[in-house]
Amino acid sequence: MEISLPETCSAAAVAGLWRSALPAVARLGRGDTLELDAGAVGSCGGAGEALIVELYRRSARQGFDIACRDGRGVVARTLELFAVGNFAEDPAMTHPPRKTATAVQVGEAVVGIWQTICEQMAFLGEATVATATLLFRPRRLRLRDTLLHFERAGIDALPITLLIGFLFGLIVAFMAAATMRQFGVEVYVADLISIGLFRELGALITAIILAGRSGSAFAAEIGTMKVNEEVDALETLGLPPVTFLALPRVFAATLAMPLLTIFAIGAGLLGGAVVMAALGLPSTVYWNRIIKATTLNNVLLGLFKAAVFGLLVGLVGCAQGLQTGRTADAVGRAATAAVVGSLVLITIFDGLFAVLFHVLGI
Amino acid sequence: MREVVITVRDVDAGYTTPVIRGISFDVYAGEIFVILGGSGCGKSTLLKHMIGLNPPLAGEIRLMGDRLFGVPQEERLRALRHFGVTYQSGALFGSMTLLENVCVPLDSFTDLPREARYLVAEMKLELVGLKEYADYFPSDISGGMRKRAAIARAMALDPRILFLDEPSAGLDPVTSAELDRLILHLRDTQGVTVVMVTHELASIFAIADRCVMLDKQEQRLIATGSPAELRDHSELPAVRAFFNREAKNPS
Numbered sequence: 170m171e172i173s174l175p176e177t178c179s180a181a182a183v184a185g186l187w188r189s190a191l192p193a194v195a196r197l198g199r200g201d202t203l204e205l206d207a208g209a210v211g212s213c214g215g216a217g218e219a220l221i222v223e224l225y226r227r228s229a230r231q232g233f234d235i236a237c238r239d240g241r242g243v244v245a246r247t248l249e250l251f252a253v254g255n256f257a258e259d260p261a262m263t264h265p266p267r268k269t270a271t272a273v274q275v276g277e278a279v280v281g282i283w284q285t286i287c288e289q290m291a292f293l294g295e296a297t298v299a300t301a302t303l304l305f306r307p308r309r310l311r312l313r314d315t316l317l318h319f320e321r322a323g324i325d326a327l328p329i330t331l332l333i334g335f336l337f338g339l340i341v342a343f344m345a346a347a348t349m350r351q352f353g354v355e356v357y358v359a360d361l362i363s364i365g366l367f368r369e370l371g372a373l374i375t376a377i378i379l380a381g382r383s384g385s386a387f388a389a390e391i392g393t394m395k396v397n398e399e400v401d402a403l404e405t406l407g408l409p410p411v412t413f414l415a416l417p418r419v420f421a422a423t424l425a426m427p428l429l430t431i432f433a434i435g436a437g438l439l440g441g442a443v444v445m446a447a448l449g450l451p452s453t454v455y456w457n458r459i460i461k462a463t464t465l466n467n468v469l470l471g472l473f474k475a476a477v478f479g480l481l482v483g484l485v486g487c488a489q490g491l492q493t494g495r496t497a498d499a500v501g502r503a504a505t506a507a508v509v510g511s512l513v514l515i516t517i518f519d520g521l522f523a524v525l526f527h528v529l530g531i
Numbered sequence: 532m533r534e535v536v537i538t539v540r541d542v543d544a545g546y547t548t549p550v551i552r553g554i555s556f557d558v559y560a561g562e563i564f565v566i567l568g569g570s571g572c573g574k575s576t577l578l579k580h581m582i583g584l585n586p587p588l589a590g591e592i593r594l595m596g597d598r599l600f601g602v603p604q605e606e607r608l609r610a611l612r613h614f615g616v617t618y619q620s621g622a623l624f625g626s627m628t629l630l631e632n633v634c635v636p637l638d639s640f641t642d643l644p645r646e647a648r649y650l651v652a653e654m655k656l657e658l659v660g661l662k663e664y665a666d667y668f669p670s671d672i673s674g675g676m677r678k679r680a681a682i683a684r685a686m687a688l689d690p691r692i693l694f695l696d697e698p699s700a701g702l703d704p705v706t707s708a709e710l711d712r713l714i715l716h717l718r719d720t721q722g723v724t725v726v727m728v729t730h731e732l733a734s735i736f737a738i739a740d741r742c743v744m745l746d747k748q749e750q751r752l753i754a755t756g757s758p759a760e761l762r763d764h765s766e767l768p769a770v771r772a773f774f775n776r777e778a779k780n781p782s
């Protein structure tokens with residue numbers, strides 16, 4: 170059997186030989202001779218060198234001889250540079266694609282969840298201690314950072330909050346009116362919108378916006394700082410990262426949420442008004458029903474829930490940021506985990522509040 | 532006559548305003564060419580123009596006769612094939628092993644079967660002395676090893692030119708000397724032309740054939756020659772201060 174190497178042994182030129190010649194080489198055995206013609210080779214790249222090494226490796230493994238015409242010494246130079254013995258194993262076998270058994274993946278996921286819970290609890294403890302410390306030393310709170318994050322999480326989020334609140338009110342009013350009209354009670358759409366937005370949905374939709382917009386940003390910012398060793402720098406300066414990085418963000422989110430919720434509710438009520446006006450209900454009747462249906466209880470409960478949701482988004486975002494790994498993809502995972510974790514906790518707490526308020530008769 | 536692989540003509544380097552103006556030089560095949568100068572003089576900016584990350588504000592750069600800017604995408608891709616780059620930090624992909632990092636360009640730009648790509652990647656790692664670490668992740672190895680792995684990745688497609696941005700930055704003298712030896716080894720065995728940005732005098736004297744020196748004050752290229760020529764024969768105060776490690780404002 171004979172293999173002639175091309176003048177330029179580039180990857181493009183050698184790829185065909187790998188596919189056409191090597192299966193035939195696999196059939197050679199002791200007593201056979203492979204004639205390797207490298208006389209025309211002018212330049213030899215990594216792929217050409219790899220082919221030469223592969224042929225000599227197979228020769229050693231299968232026992233056939235190689236008669237080489239090596240005009241310009243390319244083969245000799247390659248074998249001098251890369252000892253064939255160092256490449257005795259099949260690389261595809263030595264480095265199989267990373268596959269993990271399903272059972273192992275499940276086990277790792279369970280351990281991962283447990284570790285996350287432990288880390289979140291540890292962070293919660295640290296944040297509580299740091300907040301308690303602030304009561305005695307309020308100047309430790311970085312007020313300028315808190316205001317900056319308040320601006321980013323709150324004021325900068327106003328346009329999207331107003332838009333979604335307005336559309337939400339519009340959709341709810343339209344769907345409710347379509348059904349209630351059949352019974353001639355479309356005037357009560359105002360009650361539904363008022364109670365729904367003030368007590369439940371206003372805080373919920375704002376919390377979802379905050380989680381997606383600011384919770385992920387908190388995790389990504391702090392995560393990137395961790396990758397850049399800025400968090401390490403804070404620790405060695407004696408500045409607790411929780412106080413320095415997390416608390417301003419948590420406070421900002423907690424303060425911003427009730428205010429954003431008020432705007433979201435206002436926009437939602439306006440959306441409802443547009444639908445009701447379009448359906449022919451006088452706006453004075455609509456706003457009159459809204460005022461009658463809105464109780465102080467509902468307003469305060471909604472704002473209380475909003476503050477708690479803001480706290481949760483801030484805590485989860487910062488915790489995920491501080492628990493980020495050292496790689497770029499870890500930052501992405503932290504941002505995703507911050508959003509998912511926030512949404513899960515918001516839903517759980519919303520359910521708990523519903524039961525609690527029902528039991529308390531509020 | 533020596534083959535010119537890089538031509539830099541009347542280049543103004545900078546992002547919005549020129550940091551350095553009117554740079555012209557040639558780099559010849561097989562030489563180790565160093566761009567040197569003090570901090571902030573525009574070395575890395577010029578390198579970014581040369582490797583096609585940012586267009587120069589004026590002038591022209593050709594690699595093996597091809598331009599990277601103002602040309603159709605196919606020509607730009609052909610020009611990109613001429614060189615490999617290693618960055619200060621190594622810039623390895625953190626979620627991949629060293630072998631997978633070296634395989635990335637091979638997977639994307641060659642038609643080789645998988646076992647061939649693996650073997651080529653292993654041989655590139657062998658070339659930089661990291662074959663035994665093929666299955667390690669970048670986070671599991673030292674800074675010097677990361678830089679060597681980055682060189683292996685940059686060499687994956689057999690480029691004619693290898694650009695190195697501050698290869699010795701953050702390395703101890705022994706590791707730095709090992710890296711210098713590796714660069715010489717690559718030049719001698721692979722015939723690659725090396726263009727290096729650095730201000731490490733030890734590395735410059737150990738491996739550089741020729742250098743150009745940029746000056747922040749004068750905003751231009753102030754000297755060209757071998758390191759020994761610049762050190763021993765230059766009359767320019769900035770060059771003498773650089774090579775003799777003299778502070779500008781000694782206290």
